[in-house]
Amino acid sequence: MNSMGEKVRVTLWGSSHGPYVGCVLQGLRGGLGLDDKAIAAEMALRRPSAGIGTERREADEVIIASGETGGFSNGDPISIMIANKDIRSGDYHQFRSRPRPGHADLTALLRNPHHDVRGGGMFSGRMTAPLVAAGAICGLALKEEGVEVAGFTRAIGGVEDPEPRSLAEARASRRHPTRACDESLDFAFMEAVKARSEEGDSLGGVVECRIEGLPAGVGEPWFDSFDGCLAKAMFSIPAMRAFEIGEGIESSRISGSQNNDPFVFQDGQLLTATNRHGGVLGGISSGMPLAFRCFFKPTPSISVTQRTVDLETLDNVEISIGGRHDPCIVPRAVAVVEAMARIVALDMLERGGFIGD
Numbered sequence: 001m002n003s004m005g006e007k008v009r010v011t012l013w014g015s016s017h018g019p020y021v022g023c024v025l026q027g028l029r030g031g032l033g034l035d036d037k038a039i040a041a042e043m044a045l046r047r048p049s050a051g052i053g054t055e056r057r058e059a060d061e062v063i064i065a066s067g068e069t070g071g072f073s074n075g076d077p078i079s080i081m082i083a084n085k086d087i088r089s090g091d092y093h094q095f096r097s098r099p100r101p102g103h104a105d106l107t108a109l110l111r112n113p114h115h116d117v118r119g120g121g122m123f124s125g126r127m128t129a130p131l132v133a134a135g136a137i138c139g140l141a142l143k144e145e146g147v148e149v150a151g152f153t154r155a156i157g158g159v160e161d162p163e164p165r166s167l168a169e170a171r172a173s174r175r176h177p178t179r180a181c182d183e184s185l186d187f188a189f190m191e192a193v194k195a196r197s198e199e200g201d202s203l204g205g206v207v208e209c210r211i212e213g214l215p216a217g218v219g220e221p222w223f224d225s226f227d228g229c230l231a232k233a234m235f236s237i238p239a240m241r242a243f244e245i246g247e248g249i250e251s252s253r254i255s256g257s258q259n260n261d262p263f264v265f266q267d268g269q270l271l272t273a274t275n276r277h278g279g280v281l282g283g284i285s286s287g288m289p290l291a292f293r294c295f296f297k298p299t300p301s302i303s304v305t306q307r308t309v310d311l312e313t314l315d316n317v318e319i320s321i322g323g324r325h326d327p328c329i330v331p332r333a334v335a336v337v338e339a340m341a342r343i344v345a346l347d348m349l350e351r352g353g354f355i356g357d
């Protein structure tokens, strides 16, 4: 169903052109300060930037309809609601009979003929807004445990950031609209998106994310491994196509002696000398920074002419998609990846008994 997590659980509801999108966040302890400004700052990072994002403009004001008393969580389920106001549903009616290639119109209608096709319905990137709010709240709880999550854009199209990046550099990416770690990359990413967008086309790319401050020993063996739960959460983000932890695919190309990270004692701490494993061994956190990458496909809605079918006339037809769309999802997806990582990390810490008495 539309829920994720065990001890900290998120249930998602709404649709792109319905009155609201929202979620219910269960399992958060009482007494946590629900800092409006911190939540709004995360929402701002998901908002589209001029020239490289959709022209749909939403205020994304977060309404907390339950679970809060006087600015603090009270231990009840937290209901998050965000209004949809800037809606142009007329752009979408044709997709019921002429599904967009690469989007979920066809599969959603095959599964449920009553699917709300407007704006992609429940399969819209808009659904990630309440997840970012829930993630921001989980981030406030993680902060009290000394855990921090920060992501950045590793690549867009063929432009790639070649440098290894620290948590501080990832945090600094918040200054740049593309979520690049430095200004020159921000410019290069921006130019790549603009050039493709002018052709009516779109680009994909890679989000990298770090979780630091996690104690060793977090994660349930086998089916609820830390990396497995993270991967599942990341695959629920629309347009996410592949997940790597640590060296990821590269590990399959090198030998054991090249891949293994030696254990070392340093200043009384048990560490690994390198971190190719990405902070998880056997599905359990090792105490090293957790590092993973999410690979996003290019936005499916493009104005370049494509082939599709007409489900009413049973003809092969051509389609050029108008309306307002992100020419590249990646810059906005960074905030979503961070949010999902925060929700998973808090859930895993609660499941392992790492929080509270």
Ligand SMILES: Cc1cc2nc3c(=O)[nH]c(=O)nc-3n(C[C@H](O)[C@H](O)[C@H](O)COP(=O)(O)O)c2cc1C
Pocket: 054, 102, 103, 104, 120, 123, 124, 125, 126, 128, 237, 238, 239, 240, 297, 299, 300, 301, 324, 325, 326, 329, 332, 333, 336
């Ligand atoms: C933040 C965000 C914004 C998105 N914006 C758009 C968009 O403007 N147009 C579009 O066609 N797809 C957009 N998507 C992607 C689609 O929602 C997604 O490709 C579609 O639901 C099909 O799912 P799949 O790609 O996971 O198979 C967005 C995704 C995210 C995470």
